[in-house]
Amino acid sequence: MKAIKMTLALVAASAALGASTQATAGTTLDAVMKKGFVQCGVSDGLPGFSYTDEKGQYKGIDVDVCRAVAAAVFGDAKKVKFTPLTAKERFTALQSGEVDVLSRNTTWTSSRDSSMGLNFAGVTYYDGQGFLVSKKLGVKSAKELDGAAVCIQAGTTTELNLSDYFRSTGMKYTPISYDKSDETVKALEAGRCDVLTSDQSQLYAQRIKLANPEGYVVLPEVISKEPLGPVVRQGDEEWFDIVRWTLFAMINAEEAGLSSKNVEQEAKSSKNPDVRRLLGAEGELGKDLKLPKDWVVQVVKQVGNYGEIFDRNVGAGSELKIARGINALWNKGGLQYAPPVR
Amino acid sequence: MQSDSPKAGAPRGSLLTDPKARAWTFQILSILVVVGVGWYLFHNTQQNLANRGITSGFAFLDNSAGFGILQSLIDYTERDTYGRVFVIGLLNTLLVSVLGIFFATVLGFLLGVARLSPNWLINKLATVYIEIFRNIPPLLQIFFWYFAVLRAMPSPRQSYSFGEAVFVNIRGVYLPAPEAAGGLMPFLISLVIVIAVWIGLARWSRRRQEDTGQRFPLFWVCLALLVIVPGMAAMLFGKPFHWSFPELTGFNFVGGWAVIPELVAITFALSIYTAAFIAENVRSGILAVSHGQTEAARSLGLRSGLILRLVVIPQAMRVIIPPLTSQYLNLVKNSSLAAAIGYPDLVSLFAGTVLNQTGQAIETIAITMSVYLAISLSISMLMNWYNKRIALVER
Numbered sequence: 001m002k003a004i005k006m007t008l009a010l011v012a013a014s015a016a017l018g019a020s021t022q023a024t025a026g027t028t029l030d031a032v033m034k035k036g037f038v039q040c041g042v043s044d045g046l047p048g049f050s051y052t053d054e055k056g057q058y059k060g061i062d063v064d065v066c067r068a069v070a071a072a073v074f075g076d077a078k079k080v081k082f083t084p085l086t087a088k089e090r091f092t093a094l095q096s097g098e099v100d101v102l103s104r105n106t107t108w109t110s111s112r113d114s115s116m117g118l119n120f121a122g123v124t125y126y127d128g129q130g131f132l133v134s135k136k137l138g139v140k141s142a143k144e145l146d147g148a149a150v151c152i153q154a155g156t157t158t159e160l161n162l163s164d165y166f167r168s169t170g171m172k173y174t175p176i177s178y179d180k181s182d183e184t185v186k187a188l189e190a191g192r193c194d195v196l197t198s199d200q201s202q203l204y205a206q207r208i209k210l211a212n213p214e215g216y217v218v219l220p221e222v223i224s225k226e227p228l229g230p231v232v233r234q235g236d237e238e239w240f241d242i243v244r245w246t247l248f249a250m251i252n253a254e255e256a257g258l259s260s261k262n263v264e265q266e267a268k269s270s271k272n273p274d275v276r277r278l279l280g281a282e283g284e285l286g287k288d289l290k291l292p293k294d295w296v297v298q299v300v301k302q303v304g305n306y307g308e309i310f311d312r313n314v315g316a317g318s319e320l321k322i323a324r325g326i327n328a329l330w331n332k333g334g335l336q337y338a339p340p341v342r
Numbered sequence: 343m344q345s346d347s348p349k350a351g352a353p354r355g356s357l358l359t360d361p362k363a364r365a366w367t368f369q370i371l372s373i374l375v376v377v378g379v380g381w382y383l384f385h386n387t388q389q390n391l392a393n394r395g396i397t398s399g400f401a402f403l404d405n406s407a408g409f410g411i412l413q414s415l416i417d418y419t420e421r422d423t424y425g426r427v428f429v430i431g432l433l434n435t436l437l438v439s440v441l442g443i444f445f446a447t448v449l450g451f452l453l454g455v456a457r458l459s460p461n462w463l464i465n466k467l468a469t470v471y472i473e474i475f476r477n478i479p480p481l482l483q484i485f486f487w488y489f490a491v492l493r494a495m496p497s498p499r500q501s502y503s504f505g506e507a508v509f510v511n512i513r514g515v516y517l518p519a520p521e522a523a524g525g526l527m528p529f530l531i532s533l534v535i536v537i538a539v540w541i542g543l544a545r546w547s548r549r550r551q552e553d554t555g556q557r558f559p560l561f562w563v564c565l566a567l568l569v570i571v572p573g574m575a576a577m578l579f580g581k582p583f584h585w586s587f588p589e590l591t592g593f594n595f596v597g598g599w600a601v602i603p604e605l606v607a608i609t610f611a612l613s614i615y616t617a618a619f620i621a622e623n624v625r626s627g628i629l630a631v632s633h634g635q636t637e638a639a640r641s642l643g644l645r646s647g648l649i650l651r652l653v654v655i656p657q658a659m660r661v662i663i664p665p666l667t668s669q670y671l672n673l674v675k676n677s678s679l680a681a682a683i684g685y686p687d688l689v690s691l692f693a694g695t696v697l698n699q700t701g702q703a704i705e706t707i708a709i710t711m712s713v714y715l716a717i718s719l720s721i722s723m724l725m726n727w728y729n730k731r732i733a734l735v736e737r
Contacts, residue, residue, distance in 0.1 A: 031622045033586055045481075062355075074699070087698065088694050088695070088697070090698075091698065091703075092697070092701075095396060095701070096703075112701070113399040114395075115395040115396070115700075116397070116700060117391070117396035117397075117701070118701075137374075145593075146592065147591065147593050147596070148593045149513060149593065149594060154684070154690070154694055154695050154698070155694060155695050155698030156698075159695070161409070162409075162410070163409050163410045163420040164408070164420075166410075167420060173410065174410075175409070175412055175414065175593065177409065177682060177684055177695070178684045179681070179684070179690075179694070181637070191497045191512050192493070192512055192513065192603070194493055194593045194594075210397075233394060235393060236397060236658055289628050
């Protein structure tokens with residue numbers, strides 16, 4: 001009898017396993033609707049991108065992208081839960097279905113896009129890798145870094161670019177890698193390494209965490225292209241489109257002059273067909289994406305347009321004060337460009 | 343009646359009523375189910391990986407890694423493959439394990455004996471040590487050594503210098519390193535000869551002692567040989583080594599041997615932690631040898647050092663070895679905590695960085711787990727073999 005029971009239990013267990021793999025293979029949108037919130041993978045603490053403020057609220061560009069997706073799906077930007085992930089954990093968390101969206105200053109590269117079963121939905125921030133050094137070293141350029149000990153976050157593109165840069169310039173370096181970006185900052189402060197390397201935006205963000213930010217300087221060289229954006233699992237085009245068009249909607253909203261303050265008004269009164277299509281007064285954008293008709297209104301009202309998000313988190317309205325630069329809209333000399341809604 | 347005796351020779355029932363056939367049926371059934379579930383899980387995983395466009399298989403081991411590594415015992419450049427990164431991680435793990443096992447064993451034996459010392463101070467010091475270090479989680483001890491002790495060291499330019507040869511700073515410990523010179527070959531040959539002579543002499547003196555009872559000062563004679571013969575070789579054929587001293591150039595020290603603080607911290611922490619357990623094993627082993635043995639040895643006129651060496655320890659070893667094995671296994675497995683302070687061990691390098699760069703979680707984790715299993719089983723086998731060798735031969 002015992003053996004029979006065991007056999008039955010095994011059969012039941014395998015059946016259950018089969019069922020669960022079936023469920024994750026289904027559409028992400030259905031699963032999200034069912035549980036009532038978007039599970040979003042964010043960074044483990046990076047000012048401007050994703051961090052918790054003194055009240056314990058998540059803040060940052062990456063966090064706002066998650067909120068925008070929640071606003072699009074549920075009409076409520078609060079229906080989102082965050083999972084802080086280290087650089088090493090992030091892809092496994094997304095692949096295994098632990099998070100629905102990975103919005104964690106992740107660089108879009110060919111190998112990540114093609115071999116890891118991931119899809120990049122767009123670019124939220126055009127970045128590039130730089131170096132942060134103590135002023136005491138008297139270094140003015142990255143070309144003077146021969147023989148330096150360099151702190152890096154493990155498992156990032158930064159690690160690979162660093163090695164490429166030193167190889168191509170024929171210099172030597174000692175890599176010192178930690179799992180968390182906080183640990184790299186502490187190691188730089190303690191003097192375990194001479195240089196900290198990361199995406200430039202992160203360097204500015206990490207510099208304000210130092211006890212003496214004035215004592216450190218970001219070197220002028222930018223050694224790589226780092227387009228950062230939200231990532232979803234491959235094979236679910238529906239969910240991919242939702243995340244991608246949420247981002248595009250925020251960029252298009254900025255271009256059309258819609259902001260969190262005027263979007264509701266414009267939704268009712270605008271006569272511009274571009275705006276009317278974007279906000280759901282005309283056309284089928286919402287229906288095609290399986291979203292409510294007014295989803296863009298909710299996104300812009302509750303979270304803001306791209307420009308607002310940028311200013312609030314990393315731009316003029318934040319501690320980081322990073323200039324828009326290449327992240328300005330295409331018609332203002334930048335690279336941010338969203339396809340038209342039609 | 344058949345129903346009374348379910349013994350062999352009285353069967354003739356169906357598959358379910360005949361005990362022998364029933365046993366076979368269920369065993370075969372169980373195996374089929376286990377194999378079936380295993381195959382199903384494997385197939386299901388493969389299917390799902392393929393559906394989601396995740397690359398699987400072990401081809402990635404031949405791809406170029408492209409990132410730098412802090413410490414590698416073999417040559418490595420960024421152009422080398424993930425396979426080589428795996429070997430480097432494995433060697434780094436083995437390095438920590440070997441260093442840890444060595445220091446923990448030495449320290450553990452000393453402490454275990456000290457714990458039984460009649461000297462009040464030594465006894466109490468050993469007790470305090472054991473109680474403190476045995477009861478603090480190893481990860482915290484690693485953090486303590488790394489963040490509290492080694493992070494407090496000065497910057498390279500203000501290094502502590504010992505005779506301008508050894509330097510200690512926040513980047514590690516820099517030691518002079520021997521580099522091969524002209525007289526290396528004769529020096530090594532003379533060393534091999536001395537060791538061969540040592541083994542021969544040891545055999546001869548043992549046989550002589552068994553035959554005649556006379557003792558030969560083996561250790562001192564061989565020590566003298568070990569100093570004189572290679573010394574003469576060095577004088578005749580020139581120096582075997584010259585020393586390369588670490589020197590501050592640019593940002594860091596160059597030359598000599600650099601021991602990174604991550605390695606120091608993890609070795610310290612694991613040795614000190616495991617030594618506390620080994621000390622207790624040693625103590626229990628010694629206490630397990632009945633006091634009558636010591637008294638008998640004393641009545642034969644043996645001195646107390648000899649009693650410990652010839653009578654107590656050999657018998658205590660039988661009790662010490664099995665728990666000692668599991669302490670060694672613990673130490674090897676705990677070495678994976680090195681990932682927390684960025685020491686490039688197997689877990690940090692292969693199951694961490696390589697996993698992340700390739701995205702092939704299942705393969706890298708499976709390889710890493712099998713490696714730890716293999717290391718642990720090898721240690722187990724070695725210790726079992728040793729235990730069998732020293733076990734009492736029952737007559």
